[in-house]
Amino acid sequence: MNADTLPDTLLRILADKEVEVRERAAATPLGEMEKRAQDAGKPRDFTGALCNAVAEGRIGLIAEIKKASPSGGLIREPFDPAGLAKAYEAAGAACLSVLTDAPYFQGTPADLVTARSSCALPVLRKDFMIDPYQVFEARAMGADCILLIMAALSDAQARELEDVARGLDMSVLAEVHDQRELERALGLHTRLIGINNRNLRSLRTDLATAEALVPMVPADRIPVAESGLRDPEDVRRMAAVGARCILVGEHLLRQADVTEAARAMVQAG
Numbered sequence: 001m002n003a004d005t006l007p008d009t010l011l012r013i014l015a016d017k018e019v020e021v022r023e024r025a026a027a028t029p030l031g032e033m034e035k036r037a038q039d040a041g042k043p044r045d046f047t048g049a050l051c052n053a054v055a056e057g058r059i060g061l062i063a064e065i066k067k068a069s070p071s072g073g074l075i076r077e078p079f080d081p082a083g084l085a086k087a088y089e090a091a092g093a094a095c096l097s098v099l100t101d102a103p104y105f106q107g108t109p110a111d112l113v114t115a116r117s118s119c120a121l122p123v124l125r126k127d128f129m130i131d132p133y134q135v136f137e138a139r140a141m142g143a144d145c146i147l148l149i150m151a152a153l154s155d156a157q158a159r160e161l162e163d164v165a166r167g168l169d170m171s172v173l174a175e176v177h178d179q180r181e182l183e184r185a186l187g188l189h190t191r192l193i194g195i196n197n198r199n200l201r202s203l204r205t206d207l208a209t210a211e212a213l214v215p216m217v218p219a220d221r222i223p224v225a226e227s228g229l230r231d232p233e234d235v236r237r238m239a240a241v242g243a244r245c246i247l248v249g250e251h252l253l254r255q256a257d258v259t260e261a262a263r264a265m266v267q268a269g
């Protein structure tokens, strides 16, 4: 990671995150958090759930639960993580993604706990991971997968965070936005490579990003097209270049009938 080249939004988020982690670790020390992670029970198989969906001819949908975002403002109100988890599960989603970042997405760890206990789907903790403490914390709250944003991490940091996740039997989604980040992500063990269509500088989405990068993902990895997917046609665009797994939030969360909208995407492939 090179701080000179990072977009301002990401820099600000990461600086805030450092303070947040320090405060949390002061309240619950690392040793205690490690113990809670060990005692959290077996994780659900996040990667396996995506593979099963694709093997059965469906789109592997990671359906996102978030109240707000920097680009979308307030997205869903009233916000009901339990109801959303059940709706996504009924629609045939393979996995959930739950925002736990408070300052920028109005998320909380409680949203993840509530969503996960309301369904049988594996859950990604969607947050800005910079410290091993957060990985133990993620497992302690029940998360089955963590997100590693390559733009926000050095190679050494990414490796260290992945090692902790692997030690806890969690999956890892490595997120990239350009070829350089993709090459760095391929140095990790994880098979899950997220291609983020959102440019963190402009905050705009462009599906051409995934169209360019998905074909560069080796066959032993699983590309996941992320951000900006609005309808089954967009899903087909991603599947056409080889991404049969997708991560969708805002479009689904703005619908009155979340189940119907999610089902249409799952069946789009």
Ligand SMILES: O=P(O)(O)OC[C@@H](O)[C@@H](O)c1c[nH]c2ccccc12
Residues within 6 Å of the ligand: 064, 126, 127, 149, 175, 196, 226, 227, 228, 229, 247, 248, 249, 250, 251
């Ligand atoms: O709501 P969308 O456009 O469908 O996007 C979902 C997801 O990809 C997006 O929330 C996201 C992708 N990478 C992130 C990193 C941090 C926070 C959020 C994200």
